[in-house]
Amino acid sequence: MPQASAPAAPDRPLRLAVLLQDLEFGGTQRYALHLMRGLDRRLFDPELWVLNAGDGLEAEALATGAPLVRISRRPPGSPLALPPLFARIARSRPDILYTLTVVPNIWGRLFGRALGVPAITAGFREMKPKQWEPLLWRVTDRLICNAEMLRERAVSTLGVPSDRVTVVPNCVDSERFCSAARPDGPPRVVSVARLVRDKSPLAMVEAFAIALQSVPEACLTLVGDGPLRSKVEARLAELGISQAVSIVTGCGEVRPHLAQADVFALASRREGSPNAVLEAMAAGLPVAASRTGGIPDLVEHGRTGLLTRPEDSEDMGAALTRLLTDKALRCAMGAAGREKAVRKHSPEATVRATEAALLAAWARRRAS
Numbered sequence: 001m002p003q004a005s006a007p008a009a010p011d012r013p014l015r016l017a018v019l020l021q022d023l024e025f026g027g028t029q030r031y032a033l034h035l036m037r038g039l040d041r042r043l044f045d046p047e048l049w050v051l052n053a054g055d056g057l058e059a060e061a062l063a064t065g066a067p068l069v070r071i072s073r074r075p076p077g078s079p080l081a082l083p084p085l086f087a088r089i090a091r092s093r094p095d096i097l098y099t100l101t102v103v104p105n106i107w108g109r110l111f112g113r114a115l116g117v118p119a120i121t122a123g124f125r126e127m128k129p130k131q132w133e134p135l136l137w138r139v140t141d142r143l144i145c146n147a148e149m150l151r152e153r154a155v156s157t158l159g160v161p162s163d164r165v166t167v168v169p170n171c172v173d174s175e176r177f178c179s180a181a182r183p184d185g186p187p188r189v190v191s192v193a194r195l196v197r198d199k200s201p202l203a204m205v206e207a208f209a210i211a212l213q214s215v216p217e218a219c220l221t222l223v224g225d226g227p228l229r230s231k232v233e234a235r236l237a238e239l240g241i242s243q244a245v246s247i248v249t250g251c252g253e254v255r256p257h258l259a260q261a262d263v264f265a266l267a268s269r270r271e272g273s274p275n276a277v278l279e280a281m282a283a284g285l286p287v288a289a290s291r292t293g294g295i296p297d298l299v300e301h302g303r304t305g306l307l308t309r310p311e312d313s314e315d316m317g318a319a320l321t322r323l324l325t326d327k328a329l330r331c332a333m334g335a336a337g338r339e340k341a342v343r344k345h346s347p348e349a350t351v352r353a354t355e356a357a358l359l360a361a362w363a364r365r366r367a368s
Contacts, residue, residue: 013045014362017069017094019085019108021076021101022054027170027275028100028125029057031146031350034171036064038351043359047094051085051104052076077103086111096121096358098144105131113139119361124150124165126272127293134158142361144354146170147273147294164364166357169297171350172278174342179284179334180259186217187324190261190285192254192276193268195226195247200290202228202235203313204267209239210317215324218244223257225249258283262330263323269310271295281341286333288319304337 018032032048039046047067052074061068071088072081089111099108100123112120121142124133127150137143137160144166145151151167154160189208193199201222208220222245229247236242248257264280266289273294280287287305289295299305306319323330
């Protein structure tokens with residue numbers, strides 16, 4: 001698997017701008033905050049640039065000690081945020097611009113290259129991101145994926161040269177998501193996912209209905225909101241299981257819900273490498289999840305959880321039933337998942353790997 005190797009250290013800290021769309025709760029945003037906290041200041045002088053409104057993680061961003069630059073307060077998707085972005089890049093001219101999330105990945109790269117930013121790095125964190133990748137990888141010095149499957153897609157499908165792609169796995173703060181003794185009470189499944197098509201919430205509730213046939217006292221907590229909420233609520237009513245399912249919205253802090261759960265489930269039809277799965281593993285939960293995207297890189301079938309066919313409610317229902325009816329299996333898988341999260345997905349390892357990729361992007365432009 002081609003990875004970035006760190007070239008010689010620069011003779012001064014490189015001015016690095018990490019550009020995000022917003023500071024709402026999300027895996028990519030947390031990754032950016034880990035960078036702001038952990039980057040070696042002998043190598044980098046980082047700033048966090050935020051394109052749009054969205055403040056859920058603003059306090060944590062300020063606590064990193066890196067400058068927080070608000071490009072605009074426009075809502076996500078507003079074209080009125082683009083002129084101030086252009087002006088900021090023109091005025092600041094960072095040594096390296098690292099774009100994350102869809103809109104920054106498009107306009108940040110285009111503006112950065114047009115304005116002569118020396119090195120441009122971009123995140124590729126979804127199977128089919130709408131960020132014009134077949135065109136824009138050509139103006140990108142380094143593409144950073146968070147799963148091996150995404151690297152393979154970038155190289156084999158999009159034609160990105162393999163020496164321009166690096167895999168940096170997601171990370172989780174295992175102390176923050178520490179394992180805890182489960183409370184007494186009915187067995188509980190938790191799913192942390194937006195109620196959108198790619199997350200397959202309807203398949204999730206149908207799978208849970210199947211599990212209820214064997215474990216009628218079980219409960220399900222859906223943590224997330226989205227345009228499919230009304231359809232999910234209607235399907236719960238049709239299945240007659242509304243009393244066993246709760247939907248939690250407006251929640252940026254998932255730890256209390258993980259602490260109350262016995263099983264974590266994710267029924268996505270399409271994924272990159274979801275942080276929600278890593279957080280559940282760090283919390284000591286066994287995982288039932290679809291075999292899609294980068295999930296098989298995280299969940300070892302039969303050891304840390306069970307993988308199921310995407311959008312197959314019966315397969316997911318069988319996995320939930322197996323986990324809910326076998327406490328010894330749940331405990332063993334949960335312990336193995338936490339051990340893997342601690343060993344392979346530490347923030348320090350992720351930050352060091354990102355540093356190497358950023359330095360490789362800088363070296364490539366210096367050599368060209």
